[in-house]
Amino acid sequence: MNTVMEVDEEKVTLPYIRNLEDVKEIINHARLDKRNLTPVTQSFYFPSKKTGNEKFRLLELNPHLLKSIRDGETLFFKGGLHESAVLCSNEKTYEVKETEISNSLLLIPDLKFAAQTSTSPLKSPRIGANSSLERINNDDSDDDEVTIERVLEQKKILKVVYDYFECREIQPRFRKLNDLLMMTRYSGPENEYSIEKKLLFTFDQLLDTVQCSKKQFEEGLKRIRSLELDGFIRVLDYEYEYRVISLMMAIISENSWQLNEVDKVETIAALEEIVPKQIVEGIFNIYAQPVENSDKFEYNEELLARIVALNILKPGLKFRVQEFMSTWQSALVEGLDVHEKYLRGIGIIDKESKPPCVRSLNEENITTNIHDRIDLLFKMKTRWTIEEIEPYLEYFSTPTMNVSSLLAKYARSFMVDGVRRYVAKHM
Structure with a gap:
C-alpha cells in the first residue's frame, strides 16, 4: 500500500x-x-x-x-x-x-x-x-x-x-575540427613565425572539443589528412601539401620505381634537406601503404588524385570536362588514373550545362544549415543524381533519416532514361 x-x-x-x-x-x-x-x-x-x-x-x-x-x-x-x-x-x-x-x-x-x-x-x-x-x-x-x-x-x-x-544518433560533427586546424595550417618552416602558439591543439584537447566519439575522431583526423608536429595536430596548406606530393612523385620517376616498389627510407632521405623530416614522414604515412609481403610501399591512387584535383579546381573557376580530365591526368605520375568518383565531395560535373563543365564545390567549406545548403546545391546545378548529391547531404543523415529520405523531404524527383534525378522542390 x-x-x-x-x-x-x-x-x-x-x-x-x-x-x-x-x-x-x-x-x-x-x-x-x-x-x-x-x-x-x-x-x-x-x-x-x-x-x-x-x-x-x-x-x-x-x-x-x-x-x-x-x-x-x-x-x-x-x-x-x-x-x-x-x-x-x-x-x-x-x-x-x-x-x-x-x-x-x-x-x-x-x-x-x-x-x-x-x-x-x-x-x-x-x-x-x-x-x-x-x-x-x-x-x-x-x-x-x-x-x-x-x-x-x-x-x-x-x-x-x-x-x-x-x-x-547523428553523424559526427567534424566541421569544428577542420575549422580549428585551418587556423594554424602548416605552410612551411619559414612561415611558422606567424602562427599563434595558443591556437595550437594537442590530440586530447581536440578530442575534448570536437563533437564526436573517439573512434570517429580518429577517422576524422585521417579524413582531413592531419599529422602530428612537435606534439600538436596540424593540417597542411593545400598548396604546400601539393608541392610536397609533387616532389614525392618526382622521386618515383627519377628512380624508375614501379608504383608498388616505393622505398620509404629513400624517399624521406631524398627530401630531408628540402622539407622537414616530420612533414615528409607524416605525408608519406598518409598517402602510402605497405605492400603485402614486402618492405616496399605503394601510394593511394584516390588520395593523390584528390589532392591534385584540389590544386586545379580553384573556387569560382569552371573547366570544360575534357580539358579538366586531361589536365588532371597529366599531373599524376604514369600508371595512376583519374576517375570522376574521385571528385566526390570536392567538385561537381555538370554534363547538362552548355558546354559540360567541372567546378569546385568542397563540402568542407559550405554551410551547415540544411535549408541554405539545399538552396546552394540546386543553384550550382539544376539536376542531381543521388550519387552526385549524396556527399553533400551525408552530414545531415541519421540511422533513421538517410539521404534518400532527406531528398524526399527537400526536393522533387523524376525519372530520365531509368535514372532518378532530383530538382529543387520550389523552382
Whole structure:
C-alpha cells in the first residue's frame, strides 16, 4: 500500500509524518480488505519547493549506450557555448534533446514494488505479481479477525519530473575540427613565425572539443589528412601539401620505381634537406601503404588524385570536362588514373550545362544549415543524381533519416532514361 502526502509548509512548521494509526484509519475509511494488501505501507513525501533537486535529470538510453555503461565505458557530454549538446560513447555520437512527458513522474529512491513488500512465497504464474494481492479464500470472516503486522516506511520523493533527455544518433560533427586546424595550417618552416602558439591543439584537447566519439575522431583526423608536429595536430596548406606530393612523385620517376616498389627510407632521405623530416614522414604515412609481403610501399591512387584535383579546381573557376580530365591526368605520375568518383565531395560535373563543365564545390567549406545548403546545391546545378548529391547531404543523415529520405523531404524527383534525378522542390 502506498500513500502520498503534500505538506503546506507555510502553515506547518515541521512536516507531518504519518504513523501506523493513520494508515489503519485510511484503510478503514477506504473500505479496503486487509487480506488483499501486502504488510508494507510506503508513505511518500514531496520535496520542498525551496529544496527541489535540480541536479537530477532523466536520460533515456538506447541498447548501445546502456551496454556501454554496463561494460564500464565512460560517456561524454560535449558542446561549446553556442552548440547544442551531444553525448558520445567510444564509437557513436548522439544529439541530446529535451522532451516533455505527458504525465509527471516521481523519482523515489529505494521504492519497493509489490513482490518486494510481501512475505508470501506464492507468485502469480501469469504476470509474476505477488499472489498476496489476491484473495486466497472467500469466507465471510470479519476483518477484525485478520491479524496483520503492518510495517510503515517513509519515502522521500527526490523530484517530480516533467521532461527527460532523449538521444538520437547523428553523424559526427567534424566541421569544428577542420575549422580549428585551418587556423594554424602548416605552410612551411619559414612561415611558422606567424602562427599563434595558443591556437595550437594537442590530440586530447581536440578530442575534448570536437563533437564526436573517439573512434570517429580518429577517422576524422585521417579524413582531413592531419599529422602530428612537435606534439600538436596540424593540417597542411593545400598548396604546400601539393608541392610536397609533387616532389614525392618526382622521386618515383627519377628512380624508375614501379608504383608498388616505393622505398620509404629513400624517399624521406631524398627530401630531408628540402622539407622537414616530420612533414615528409607524416605525408608519406598518409598517402602510402605497405605492400603485402614486402618492405616496399605503394601510394593511394584516390588520395593523390584528390589532392591534385584540389590544386586545379580553384573556387569560382569552371573547366570544360575534357580539358579538366586531361589536365588532371597529366599531373599524376604514369600508371595512376583519374576517375570522376574521385571528385566526390570536392567538385561537381555538370554534363547538362552548355558546354559540360567541372567546378569546385568542397563540402568542407559550405554551410551547415540544411535549408541554405539545399538552396546552394540546386543553384550550382539544376539536376542531381543521388550519387552526385549524396556527399553533400551525408552530414545531415541519421540511422533513421538517410539521404534518400532527406531528398524526399527537400526536393522533387523524376525519372530520365531509368535514372532518378532530383530538382529543387520550389523552382
